[in-house]
Amino acid sequence: MSGSQGRPVLFVHGLWIHSDAWEPWVQLFRQAGYDPLVAGWPGDLATAAQTRADASGLGGVGIQAVTEAYEKIARNLPERPIVVGHSFGGLVAQKLLAQKVASAAVALSPAPMKGVTKLPLAQVRSALPVLKSKANRSRAVALTRRQFRYAFGNAVTKAEAGELFERWAIPGPGRPLFEATEAKKDPNSPTAVDTATADRGPLLIVGAGKDHTVPEVVARQAFGLYERNARTDYEVFADRGHSYVFDSGWQEIAEHTLRWLQETSGSHQG
Template sequence: MGTPVLFIHGLWLHASSWDPWIERFREAGYEPQAPGWPGDGDTVEDSRRDPDAIADHGIDDVVAHFAGIVDTLPSAPILVGHSFGGLIAQRLLGQDRARAAIAIDAAQIKGVLPVPLSALKATLPVFRNPANRHRSVSLTPEQFRYAFANTVLQEESDRLHERWTIPAPGRPLFEAASANFDPHSPAKVDTANENRGPLLLIASGKDHTVPESVTRSTLKQYRHSSAVTDIETFPDRGHSLVVDSGWPEIADLCLGWLKEHDL
């Protein structure tokens, strides 16, 4: 049986957006799956139909949800997370619940400063109303294009929005934004863990939501650990890199990194 792989989506994308990755990783000999977050519907349509089920789930809820899934697996998995999924993957890796982790355009963990203006603009649909902390929020096609798909053609951006986007809880964004003022923040990762498995951080040079500077600042948070922490940058990619037409390049780099580390 192949090594288990858990794909963890971030805000506004349904778990089924990982389907092409699952096929690619299965062909490479892994046993992949992409569970949804707590409250997610089985399909994009189900999630859109019941946005209240998604609302008010925070980072701790999602970590506990995926930790429960990890506990059912025959061996420690490899985690591949995008955006807030990348933050979740790092928390689980820091808790020694994973063999390795790949965090793609990962949301900022506690200690990362400052957050660039483009990231604030990308998340404005949530932050413009404090009540959104306890609600779910959807992105319009225009908001999705700025936050995710700014490096692809308008036609592809609209297609991605229609195919994969779902409402997202606002709470994780509020928790991440206040992380550096909260000693018990759910965005805190055990970056000093010496015994954890390897970690790969992937940055996108044109990402409005998680700019490259955020990923490089995240890398610095791991400076007190001798465990493997690598970084790769795609200078011309945006936040949609895991779902847009260029996804195979990212997936193949991940597979190559795993092979390099005998994972």
């Protein structure tokens, strides 16, 4: 959805979460004078409930297909958008920035790019519902309430985690997790990001200290892979988990993102 005539901001959700979870961000960014745009992954349906009822279109969708879908949206906008992404959406945001499709990017607990070698046990456990079966590479896989609590809602109350699960959780394609796991051995991995691009816009990477799905050390290593020939910043929210983008504390993250964008606005025009 797109509203005002401000700078466009394209929001990219991650695995297992419906794009409607961005709605509070959309309202906040619109109030701040931006023109926010939300779109789902290829295969997502209009609502979380509809996607849960029929996730057949998500089977086999990989990182490249997701990236190309958002690239198409971005190139059809009147100017290069700011791209804000969470989890695998954060990886997509970095790829679009490196390709100069985005004018600036914010990667919130981004899924690991090629070159990230840290693999904490919590990350393995969070991905296990997909990686335990090779057949899941071509399937859409749903998390159970308990798995969602561990992977996303470990830093909020059990009650809130349950509410988030009911409201936003959807099946996700298994392929992106297999692609991330295979990145080291794949010379053409879709997780690759050009971290040496000198004339890209500014990038903010954010880590969450209690994140199980993308542990903070993984986000920090991604930040460390960038050459400092373009602005690259890193921020940690020590007491937050992977749900921090859409749980009851979302506004702290969104307002920090807004402040950073406003601070760097002179270096990512057009």
